[in-house]
Amino acid sequence: MFFSRKPDKTVEHLAGLVAKYYSLPIEETRPWCRQDNDKLVVTLPFCAATQHQRLRQHIEDSLQAKEIHAAVEVTQQIPSAQTKLPGVTNIRNIVAIASGKGGVGKSTTSINLAFALQQEGARVGVLDADIYGPSIPIMLGNTSARPASVDGKHMQPIEVGGLVANSIGYLVPEEDAAVWRGPMASRALKQLIDETHWPVLDYLIVDMPPGTGDIQLTMAQQVPLSGAVIVTTPQDLALADAQKGIAMLNKVNVPVLGLIENMSYYQCRSCGAKEYVFSHGGGTKLAERYDLPLLGAMPLDMQIREHADSGAPLVSAEPDSPLAEAYREAARALSMTMSLTLSARTDETNIKGDPIGVRFQ
Numbered sequence: 001m002f003f004s005r006k007p008d009k010t011v012e013h014l015a016g017l018v019a020k021y022y023s024l025p026i027e028e029t030r031p032w033c034r035q036d037n038d039k040l041v042v043t044l045p046f047c048a049a050t051q052h053q054r055l056r057q058h059i060e061d062s063l064q065a066k067e068i069h070a071a072v073e074v075t076q077q078i079p080s081a082q083t084k085l086p087g088v089t090n091i092r093n094i095v096a097i098a099s100g101k102g103g104v105g106k107s108t109t110s111i112n113l114a115f116a117l118q119q120e121g122a123r124v125g126v127l128d129a130d131i132y133g134p135s136i137p138i139m140l141g142n143t144s145a146r147p148a149s150v151d152g153k154h155m156q157p158i159e160v161g162g163l164v165a166n167s168i169g170y171l172v173p174e175e176d177a178a179v180w181r182g183p184m185a186s187r188a189l190k191q192l193i194d195e196t197h198w199p200v201l202d203y204l205i206v207d208m209p210p211g212t213g214d215i216q217l218t219m220a221q222q223v224p225l226s227g228a229v230i231v232t233t234p235q236d237l238a239l240a241d242a243q244k245g246i247a248m249l250n251k252v253n254v255p256v257l258g259l260i261e262n263m264s265y266y267q268c269r270s271c272g273a274k275e276y277v278f279s280h281g282g283g284t285k286l287a288e289r290y291d292l293p294l295l296g297a298m299p300l301d302m303q304i305r306e307h308a309d310s311g312a313p314l315v316s317a318e319p320d321s322p323l324a325e326a327y328r329e330a331a332r333a334l335s336m337t338m339s340l341t342l343s344a345r346t347d348e349t350n351i352k353g354d355p356i357g358v359r360f361q
């Protein structure tokens with residue numbers, strides 16, 4: 001029978017089902033659940049669009065087993081995390097992707113994670129803060145693109161594949177930026193963030209410069225970051241540098257949201273065996289030591305490199321591949337961690353609406 005129980009009991013039952021599905025306490029899932037006329041609605045505070053259908057089916061089956069026949073809708077709405085600094089216009093969350101050391105795959109991870117978040121239904125922008133070695137334009141295959149300006153004061157971000165992006169690489173030749181001193185580099189980042197006409201974004205992914213020096217510290221202090229993800233490879237040396245990254249972020253009170261271990265293993269294409277080229281288990285141990293989630297462990301894979309280097313990141317070029325799913329899993333884990341661990345901003349006065357009519361897919 002349709003809604004055989006009292007509505008609040010049905011909603012409570014729904015919250016219990018969702019809690020069990022995600023292995024969370026019911027207190028967490030209760031605010032996500034409501035009844036809207038003859039429909040039960042679950043609004044997830046994180047992006048997981050590819051999983052909605054499965055969750056809906058699970059709920060409907062469980063309700064039917066209890067003789068409750070109701071239409072179920074699963075949707076999502078991503079909140080803004082509270083930050084000490086005022087929010088940037090139209091951006092709900094700024095997430096820095098940092099690494100203690102260069103060359104660990106921070107930019108590759110940033111761009112694939114950005115596409116993965118987008119495929120999970122979030123509105124995403126990418127900002128290349130790697131002033132001294134901007135690689136996002138190469139990875140997006142649009143090095144000759146230049147941001148337009150309608151009012152002479154703001155830049156339009158570059159749109160590509162459902163993302164918007166800006167990078168110092170679109171604005172000045174690499175050799176010019178390479179000689180900038182720290183304060184100039186920090187100023188350039190601040191300008192890139194504040195003077196871009198961002199459409200409404202759930203996440204702005206910031207590809208930080210590698211390392212943990214003064215530049216990174218100043219950048220982390222000047223930008224209202226919701227949090228940061230540390231990318232590392234499994235070797236001891238990289239892990240030692242990742243620890244420095246965590247320490248730096250702790251120093252400026254930027255929440256470390258989790259770790260991504262890149263080049264974690266190599267999987268043989270013929271026999272499927274995994275080889276731990278750069279040692280094994282380092283990311284897990286580091287995550288345990290700092291009580292952080294390991295959001296993902298990405299393999300060392302030729303396809304990841306070829307796609308990144310040829311301007312068509314794997315997640316957007318081959319969305320149906322197992323590797324793209326691995327990035328989406330990391331994206332869902334990141335988004336969920338943010339919603340569960342960060343306090344949401346109560347007002348969203350910085351969200352003003354899209355100034356440039358970007359049409360997200």
Ligand SMILES: Nc1ncnc2c1ncn2[C@@H]1O[C@H](COP(=O)(O)OP(=O)(O)OP(=O)(O)O)[C@@H](O)[C@H]1O
Pocket residue numbers: 099101102103104105106107108109130133135209210262263298299300301302304305306308309
């Ligand atoms: N998982 C992976 N498998 C194979 N190649 C990878 C992987 N991740 C990154 N690479 C390759 O490694 C190289 C360095 O990657 P990337 O530029 O992302 O590193 P980075 O940490 O951002 O470097 P930098 O310190 O210069 O900013 C690139 O050629 C990239 O394609």
